[in-house]
Amino acid sequence: MTHPPPGHGTRPRRASPKPARHALTRRATAAALALARRHGLPAGDDPAVLGNVFSLTLHLRPAPVVARVATRMPRLRSPIGDWLRMELEVTAYLAAQGAPVVSPSAELPPGPHLEDGFAISFWTWLEPDPDRVATTADCAAMLGDLHAVLRTYPGELPLMCANDVPRGLALLDATGDVLSPAEKDLVRSAAAELAPFMAAPPGDLQPLHGDAYPANLLATRRAGLVWIDFEDVCRGPVEWDLATMMDAGVVRDLLPALAAHR
Template sequence: MISRSAAVSAAVAVAREHGVRVLEPVVLNDSFNLRILLRPAPVVARVPTTTALGRPDPAEALGREVAVVSYLHGAGAPVVPPSELLPPGPHRRDGVAMSFWAHVRHDPGQAVPPEVAGRMLAELHEALRGFPCELPRLGPVLDEPARLLDLLARPGSRLVGDGELARLREAHATLAQRLGGPVRAVHGDAHPGNLLATPGGLLWNDFEECMAAPVEWDLACLLRTTRLDGRAAVRAYGADPDGPGLRAFLAARGLQGTLWVLARALRFPDQADRARAVLRTWLDDPSGATR
């Protein structure tokens, strides 16, 4: 696994090579990815850490994200843009993949009204209609969880028992057969935590799971959130939160989230108890309705 110090050193080195003055790198967040503010430059480096566990080539996902967000920014959509102070990437340095983004001041405590979140998701989907490049079909929903299941099955993991792992695998295989419907470019992780409240308004962020999928996937992300009334948000989008077409995607979102929380506990052993609690919740209700 990539250490925090190695990731910071690699990001600082790449930025300096491109003429960016970095004096005080500050870690903003280290959970699924490492985000580093390269002070005094208004640049944030994103380095895959936990997410690298489910991706054979983390730089590939970064490249898709940069392409999608560059397209949306050029079209005037409300997104946190890639950095203009150096090529956004993806870059590789000393085995570390990274991308670079504009630093945008935001208020993480500002609540997003559900009606606003739903309408903004509908507008985002409309803006994505013209994206000209091919995206992987349901890759973050099907391929990445499969890799995480293999990771959790390795000797020494101890987070998941054999019977629990069998249930997780069975659910993944079943859902893979149920996730049908026409696909299009979607955000991939469209919960309100990825809508940043900035002085210039709400901006979508974190497109690393962008993919080709039915829009029901993004709606399931909204429906499962605990940050707002997901049902109201889905209605504001123009969809029925009780629609039968959402059920499989809601279950898939619940499974995906459970696996990523378990994977994160492999990097942060002090989070093992919380990860086990999330797993127990899923085992009690694999429909994804319980959060």
């Protein structure tokens, strides 16, 4: 996923519409539980919320299943079912090749499903390791192996940012005062400057994770570090994944090795 802009602390932010957010979360939770139970999954009444930003991610305890419900992501990506299907297919392929990823669920059909207007996918639950937190150094150490397996993926993938940037720009005016007029102008000018690069990226293109920063590398008790969240999977130069790590020092250290490999 793309990362939210940092706050500036000098301009008041619009209050979060909490009642609407809570209502959406309740509906999405109910949809995930209803769908899981219809497939015979022994899901309890108290799923653990693992994340709730662009999608609602739930551990359907006690079952070893995680449900991800697309709540806000359809505003940026439509039809959302196509994106979820691509993510499931890529991750299933990587898992079959032995890559360290969280795989689609084997407890019930992984989807994508449509329930009460929500697109839902199901994933394998892996117990997190509370004593281990992934770092950009971990991402750097593991990214080359992930790219090597991704290069063998036989399916079609979109070019990086092919859809996100145009749709994101179209939604800018709907952000209210979350972004100031100056910030919106900055986003538009940056998009215009990068447009030639995004339309025709230089160098060799290959399948990428698309968002290879530490929050998408999960530390687990039994499987060690595993990649998650391939909903930004795309084609592009490997430097794109390096940039998404958001650590200039780590990227600088990696570039000589990348150049030597080429």
